[in-house]
Amino acid sequence: MSLLETILIGIGLAMDCFAVSVSCSIIDKKIRLAQALIIALFFGLFQGAMPVIGWLLGLSFKEYITEFDHWIAFGILGAIGIKMIVESFKKENKKQIQLSKTWVLISLSIATSIDALIVGVSLAFLDVNIIKVVVIIGTITFLISILGLRLGKRIGLIRGNMAELIGGLVLIGIGTKILIEHLTH
Numbered sequence: 001m002s003l004l005e006t007i008l009i010g011i012g013l014a015m016d017c018f019a020v021s022v023s024c025s026i027i028d029k030k031i032r033l034a035q036a037l038i039i040a041l042f043f044g045l046f047q048g049a050m051p052v053i054g055w056l057l058g059l060s061f062k063e064y065i066t067e068f069d070h071w072i073a074f075g076i077l078g079a080i081g082i083k084m085i086v087e088s089f090k091k092e093n094k095k096q097i098q099l100s101k102t103w104v105l106i107s108l109s110i111a112t113s114i115d116a117l118i119v120g121v122s123l124a125f126l127d128v129n130i131i132k133v134v135v136i137i138g139t140i141t142f143l144i145s146i147l148g149l150r151l152g153k154r155i156g157l158i159r160g161n162m163a164e165l166i167g168g169l170v171l172i173g174i175g176t177k178i179l180i181e182h183l184t185h
Helices: 002-027 033-064 066-088 102-123 130-154 160-183
Strands: none
Touching: 002 033, 002 066, 002 102, 002 130, 002 160, 033 102, 033 130, 066 102, 066 160, 102 130
């Protein structure tokens, strides 16, 4: 997998965190930089750790499905992409979220990184340096979360839903590219 593909996957996966970050800072405009850094760190760490767990799971059964692993990667990335696109059309919840509570941050971090766990399974079927991939995914998520928290606080018009839509399209595109590359070689 190329560096560009890894970056695009990182951006696609980070869109859930971006949407949550924008929503949270629209709701609570008092989020300070220190709190924003902590929130982004949680999101980045979980988004980076989950693909490793998925990758380890994928490695455990890789030998049994090598002949159709490209279809699995395509299916997983496509399904996550479709889910993100569907979610992008749902109304955002305007309920107050207490981001100062650790359990809330952990819950949001897990919820926004489940897709990364599933993508990690598909990474087991590709020729990747998993450490490099998760560092890139975690770093991109951290930066995009900071951006979402700052933009939502300042502008309030940035829609997290559009970010999810774009992220879903990117993941579907990468899954399609993996499938086409495998079928044409």
